[in-house]
Amino acid sequence: MAALLARAAATAAAFRAGLPDRPVPAADPQRSAAAFDRPLPQAPTPPAQVLDELVAAAEDGLMATPGPRYFGFVVGGALASATAAEMLAAGWDQCAFNTALSPAASAAERAAGRWLLELLGLPATASVGFVTGGQAANTVGLAAARHHVLAEAGWDVERDGLAGAPRVRVVAGVERHATIDRSLRLLGLGSAALQPVAADGNGAIDVRDLQRVLAAAAPGPTVVCLQAGNVNTGACDDLRTAIGLAHDHGAWVHVDGAFGLWAAADPARAHLVAGVELADSWACDGHKWLNLPYDSGFAICSRPGVHVAALSYTASYLTGSGSADPAPADLTPESSRRARGFAAWAGLRELGAGGVAALVARCCALAVRFAGGLAAGGARIANDVVLNQVLVRFGDDGEAGDARTDRVLEAVQRDGTCWMGGTTWRGRRYMRIAVSNATTTEADVDRSVAAVLRAARAC
Structure with a gap:
């Protein structure tokens, strides 16, 4: 086992060490499928051989997502200590259901929480569930919201379900993240429960329209979803004003802060999320801006009792469950799960508060550098670059510009210097750049700008 894990660690370390020079093109899924698609062996295979075969099969299909020039989606790398902690977590093989199963796993989650x-400026009394990512965190937050608003209306949703329950309306911006809609489907509230609110020019919620929507409906169970970090533009809602309006109408407020919530950790950008602590639940990712390994997300609730009521369960054989102090499993939708807290604890310990602030500030500065370099080369920047997101367009405002932008994007992805994704924002096509990696440098940005402009000239 020691020799096998040492070989695995050395292989992983070599991959990570090569990322600054590794091309970043889209991998060929057909080659990967062919490499892995082989008959199930009838006899056992020695573990060392299995490892070698796995490395050989995976090599051509590995994306350089942890590298310094991957700007697609909102993807961070993984800090050195967090990566090592994740390898230890796999080796220790702990189940993080409750303290009886692993005192260390529970303690790491509580401390990291x-x-x-x-760091995020949230109430110290809030509960923190360690989940897979933003989707799970939004689902947990909205499950807590569903429990609370229906309990306030005299309905026990955990006991009686939704059939016959008062209708829950969900108010959210038109530019909300799609995971909100899926969470509503998963929770049985349905996408038809959504009442959309207009957005301002940069994608933040229009608080005047929010006031109109809230005032127009009859009183009843209401959940308001706000956003810290628009998925396309990085814009943050006016949280203090919006939360005040929502609470005036008796609504539960959930904040989707998958990456934008980290602005709170940077004193120079904390104003973008001012008032966030007044909300009732929050969703945040660790594998985005905090640069933790996959999968890592945080479901946070201002009312631990509501959090537990919406998620927990008990059984006679579950030693250590049902205590007054919530167990990790009381705060997540999973029972058997890995110990995510080790990597989170290690990453936060490595960076410290100052390191997290510096990481956020550096990525934001690099996004501004990206926008400036591309604009100087003739590209059009569509958004106010307030965080780490940049929307870029090539050509006119019509279909010809859409087509050219997509051609440039495809050329950049083939080139391999860097990787960006595309998006449709307000009916038009854009290149979407997200700067989230702790290892990205100014040189990486300048090299990427040159590659994008070179592709634009060729197109």
Whole structure:
């Protein structure tokens, strides 16, 4: 086992060390499928041989997502200590259901949770569930919201379900993340429960329209979803004003802060999420801007009792469950799961509060550098670059510009210097750049700008 894990670690370390020079093109899925698609062996295979075969099969299909010039989606790398902690977590093989199963796993999550609340400026009494990512965190937050608003209306949704329950309306911006809609489907509230609110010019919620929507409906169970970090533009809602309006109408407020919530950790950008601590639940990712390994997300609730009521369960054989102090499993939708807290604790310990602030500030500065370099080369920047997101367009405002932007995007992805994704925002096509990696440098940005402009000239 020691020799096998040492070989695995060395292989992983070599991959990570080569990322600054590794091309970043889209991998060929057909080659990967062919490499892995082989008959199930009838006899056992030695573990060392299995490892070698796995490395050989995976090599051509590995994307350089942890590298410094991957700007697609909102993807961070993984800090050195967090990566090592994740390898230890796999080796220790702990189940993080509750303290009886692993005192260390529970303690790591509690400690890391306290640090997260401090960094994000959220109430110290809030509960933190360690989930897979933003989708799960939004689902948990909205499950807590569903429980609370229906309990306030005299309905026990955990006991009686939704059939016959008062209708829950969900108010959210038109530019909300799609995971909100899926969470509503998963929770049985349905996408038809959504009442959309207009957005301003940069994608943040229009608080005047929010006031109109809230005032127009009859009183009843209401959940308001706000956003810290628009998925396309990085814009943050006016949280203080919007939360005040929502609470005036008796609504539960959930904040989707998958990456934008980290602005709170940077004193120079904390104003973008001012008032966030007044909300009732929050969703945040660790594998985005905090640069933790996959999968890592945080479901945070201002009312731990509501959080537990919406998620927990008990059984006679579950030793250690049902205590007054919530167990990790009381705060997540999973039972058997890995110990995510080790990597989170290690990453936060490595960076410290100052390191997290510097990471956020550096990525934002690099996004501004990206926008400036591309604009100087003739590209059009569509958004106010307030965080780490840049929307870029090539050509006119019509279909010809859409087509050219897509051609440039495809050329950049083939080139391999860097990788960006595309998006449709307000009916038009854009290149979407997200700067989230702790290892990205100014030189990486300048090299990527040159590659994009070279592709634009060729197109």
